[in-house]
Amino acid sequence: MLVAQRRTQLLQLLKETGRIVAKDVAADLGISEDSIRRDLRDLAAEGLCQRVYGGALPVSPAIVDYTTRQWVEPDGKRAVAATAATLVRAGGTLILDGGTTALAVAQLLPRDLECTVITNSPTIASALLQHPHADLFLLGGRIFKHSAVACGAAAVEAAQNVSADLCFIGVTGVHPEAGLTTGDAEDAAMKRALASRAAETYILASSEKIGTASPYRVLSWDQTAGVITDADPSSATIKEVAKRGVEIVHATVGGHAPSDPDSVSRQ
Template identity: 40%
Template sequence: MANLPILPEERHRLIRQRLEAQGRVLAVDLARDLNISEDTIRRDLRELAALGHCQRVYGGALRLSPASGDLQTRQRQNPEGKALVARRAVGLVQPGQVLFLDAGSTNRAIAEALPDHADLTVITNAPDIALALAGRPGFTVIQVGGVLNPSVGGTLGARAVREVADYAADLCFVGVCAVSAEAGLRCFSLEDAEFKRAVIAASRAVAVAVTAEKVGTAASFHVADLATIDHLIVGGEVPDAALAPLLDAGLAILQAAA
């Protein structure tokens, strides 16, 4: 008796299991392993993406980043890993520089790790970052105006984007929800993505600091391609399968180890 075809619900379950285990799937591999057509697999991936279970990319799909909650939720996620990557990230900062730090829980950790008495100017759209640095010796803090988005934790919108264009930073730390060779830098807010692109355009050098769980994942909105990054700082243990595509793309990665 011929093998019965796998039902769509069962295929979806198997695909989600592989995404969870490997972080990414390729349509050609799934079609071979499940003995069905690539067209069927591509349809399955579109359906799973529409349900919020993955992000479609060319040739397959990626697991969604776990960093999809509001700022307060994200601040409770992996604080030790964020402190670790922050300590590695501040090694890029030189005295007297002008820095952009946009809203985000990892960037808050970087702000807290910056050294005093270094004559730093920090431009930020995040009130919590501005308040964390206010009054500390050696800091000039510039708060970007705009409409405060409580979920993102920063000011966004047309006014904020216009204001960023008035500045020129030596280095920016751009907070992202996901980074991968297939999808680049991504986040979960369209307005946040637009603001991050403005920050990148106004900065001489671009750094991205992420904890391990964001590597090899995707999110809803594209921020920038990997080619825009000068420094990628990764904290924690990253599986080789997630890290290898970034290295193959020619990205210089600074790893933060405990």
């Protein structure tokens, strides 16, 4: 089998099964495990898979630039954001991470909601300027342009001096084995700093992020209150995540967010 054919087969297997175990594929094809690992290394260099110990996982489409990501699954992101917005209670304090789904959350918060919002995203801060009853705190630092957020030592230090009832964190990958991941080490550290300052942290994860992985771990499953997603509740990945004791909050594309936070669909 030619190298190009073998790599095409690997990508097809990754699409069908959601993972590649190098030793198993090598045995099936009757070639060396080193050959499969070289193929995976080359595919990862082209951005076509995410290498992990022993094989590879699907790469997240959310690693593209901020402007492009605004057009990736916009209906799913809006559904997730609408559901997340119902969890924000009047008088509460919310930490809102950056990214396109978090921006949708800010835009969907009721204009008359009295609350405090802490964010490291200038884009989100700008979106909340039209909310007259929301107190707004912007954490500063080096701007990571991929997600339009402040990160780095100064931003992490600023985060350590705030506290909140609720935190919404965006990730680029949600996978039962790889966990909650993102594409930049400093951004991952900032997300951990934000999450550590809230009583409850929910993960915003539209369906294109489910079953995918990025290089840097953000949080462990036991550090999250739940995952808010529009992914099919019957999907194998969602079921595996739920088995780890993670609450799955289901968002419906095309539906309307319930006015009562306690009526949000959970698993």
